[in-house]
Amino acid sequence: MDPSTVLRAGLLGISKSDKVKNLIENAPVSRGVVNRFVAGARTADAVSAVVGLQEDGRLATVDFLGEDTLDRRQASATRDAYLDLLSALSDRGLTANGAAEVSLKLSALGLALGADGEKLALEHARQVCELAATCGTTVTLDMEDYTTTDATLSVLRDLRADFPWVGAVLQAYLHRTESDCRDLATADSRVRLCKGAYKQPESVAYQSAHDVDLSYVRCLKVLMEGEGYPMVASHDPRLIAIASSLAGKNHREPDSFEYQMLYGIRPDEQRRLAKAGHQMRIYVPYGDQWYGYLVRRMAERPANTMFFLRAVATK
Ligand code: FAD
Numbered sequence: 001m002d003p004s005t006v007l008r009a010g011l012l013g014i015s016k017s018d019k020v021k022n023l024i025e026n027a028p029v030s031r032g033v034v035n036r037f038v039a040g041a042r043t044a045d046a047v048s049a050v051v052g053l054q055e056d057g058r059l060a061t062v063d064f065l066g067e068d069t070l071d072r073r074q075a076s077a078t079r080d081a082y083l084d085l086l087s088a089l090s091d092r093g094l095t096a097n098g099a100a101e102v103s104l105k106l107s108a109l110g111l112a113l114g115a116d117g118e119k120l121a122l123e124h125a126r127q128v129c130e131l132a133a134t135c136g137t138t139v140t141l142d143m144e145d146y147t148t149t150d151a152t153l154s155v156l157r158d159l160r161a162d163f164p165w166v167g168a169v170l171q172a173y174l175h176r177t178e179s180d181c182r183d184l185a186t187a188d189s190r191v192r193l194c195k196g197a198y199k200q201p202e203s204v205a206y207q208s209a210h211d212v213d214l215s216y217v218r219c220l221k222v223l224m225e226g227e228g229y230p231m232v233a234s235h236d237p238r239l240i241a242i243a244s245s246l247a248g249k250n251h252r253e254p255d256s257f258e259y260q261m262l263y264g265i266r267p268d269e270q271r272r273l274a275k276a277g278h279q280m281r282i283y284v285p286y287g288d289q290w291y292g293y294l295v296r297r298m299a300e301r302p303a304n305t306m307f308f309l310r311a312v313a314t315k
Contacts, residue, residue, distance in 0.1 A: 036264040037294065038065070039286040043081070043088050046286035049263065050089060050100045057274040058282050059258070060100040061140055062089070065287035066108045072120075075110035079124040081287070086131045095137035098165075103283060104128060105142045106152055122155045129163045140167035140190065140231075145198045146174060146205065153180070164188050167231065171196030172216035173205045181219045185226025192231035192260060193219055217242055224250045224257070231281070233260040235269070254278055 039049035039062075050060045064081045066074075082102055086095065094100040110120035125141070132139050139159075141152055152168070159166040167190030170177045174196065184191050195212050196205070206212045216239055223230035224246040232243040240259065247257055258279035261270050274280040285293060 034290050034294065037262070037285070038290045039263060039284050041286065041288045043085050043286075046085060046284060047088050047092055047094070049284050049286070050094050051092065053282050053284070054094060054099060056271055058270055058280050059098075060094075060282050060284050061103045061260070062100060063103040063105070063142070063283060063285045064108070065285050065289040065293050067105045067144065067289075068107045068112060069110060070112060072110065072113060075108070075113060075120060075124060078108045079127055082128045083131055086128070086135050086137070089137075090135040095132075095135040098137045101138040101140065102128065102132065103140045103142050105144060106155060107144055107148065111148060111151060111155075118151050118155065121151075122158055125155060125159060126162070129159055129166060133163060138165045138167060138190065139163070140192055141169065143169035143171050143194075143196075146200050149174065149176070149180075160189075165190060167192060167229075169194060169233070170219065171198075171205075172219050173200060173212045175204060175206070177215065178218050178222060181222040181226075185223050185228045187227045189226075189228035190231060191223055191228055192233045193223060194233040195236075213239070220246055224252065230257045231260050232257065233283075235261050235266050237269075240269075240273075 039046050046062050046064075050062065053060050062085060064078060064085060066078055069075045069078065082104065086102060089095045089100045104125055106121040106125065109124040111117045113120055125139070129139050141156055141159075143149065143152055156166060156168045165188065168184065169192045170180050170184070172193060172195050174180075181191065181193070193216065195216060206215055213236070216234070220230070220232065220239070220243055224243070230243075232240065234240060234243075243257075243259070254277050258281050259273050260281045260283060263282050263284045270280050270282060
């Protein structure tokens with residue numbers, strides 16, 4: 001077995017162990033790492049993080065941590081957390097013109113809850129969108145593993161009928177994504193393009209980093225040439241340079257697309273892009289479900305382990 005497979009199996013193993021969870025949650029070194037990648041446990045922590053980002057011209061999309069909910073009450077509680085978050089952001093004047101928006105995982109809103117899961121997640125997402133509209137901001141649907149792509153795009157279509165500004169995430173590692181980009185590169189359509197963070201089978205996804213990067217560039221071309229609003233979610237300097245060049249080639253104004261990065265990753269580059277007049281949005285996770293967020297991200301793809309380890313090493 002190759003080392004990355006062993007690493008992945010090990011990480012997935014500890015992600016299910018309560019004993020290891022307690023150990024890791026209480027270790028001082030973990031808290032340091034968590035504090036770097038997660039804004040905090042409470043709504044107020046997320047609001048403070050957004051205030052800090054806006055101080056130097058960075059936009060935000062806030063994610064209430066949690067996913068794969070198999071409990072109706074939990075799905076409703078997640079919706080309530082988003083309503084509370086939007087109200088708190090709006091009260092502080094942080095949502096004007098979409099400066100701070102929210103990112104939703106449909107699996108946290110009930111998508112996996114049996115036969116009517118999709119309907120339930122749609123209803124919860126709709127309630128979040130209604131309040132977002134009142135607050136003058138937007139909502140983006142995160143993309144999870146490939147088994148949920150069709151359902152997520154179906155919920156997106158339903159939501160966009162009433163809220164045309166709802167955005168979606170597309171993952172460059174999926175074979176289907178170039179075609180999804182063509183479908184979504186329409187007027188007003190907000191599309192966040194990322195590489196993809198889940199371990200996916202060869203039948204549906206490119207496996208090598210090189211092939212994923214090539215697909216990312218093909219998808220980016222489609223989005224930049226299209227009529228929508230591309231959101232370039234990557235920390236990869238080569239892809240950021242290519243995005244900038246494609247934006248120029250397609251005569252895009254700086255307000256017709258944006259860059260996005262994760263909270264705590266390459267903060268100096270985030271500030272540099274914002275200072276240079278680009279729209280730079282930061283994905284801000286908060287909540288006490290951080291253990292799964294960090295460990296699963298590391299386990300899902302060996303590249304993610306390096307992603308977090310590199311960040312810790314450059315602390
Ligand atoms: P990587 O391949 O991780 O890194 C490429 C290069 O970037 C590295 O070689 C290095 O040069 C540079 N780099 C990376 N990290 C650092 C660092 N810490 N310090 C210095 N240089 C560094 N995935 C999903 O599947 N679904 C989603 O809904 C989703 N939403 C996302 C939202 C946002 C805003 C972002 C930024 C990512 C999201 N992701 C999502 C995760 C994404 O799919 C990738 O797993 C993650 O962004 C890592 O890919 P990368 O493009 O940054 O490149």
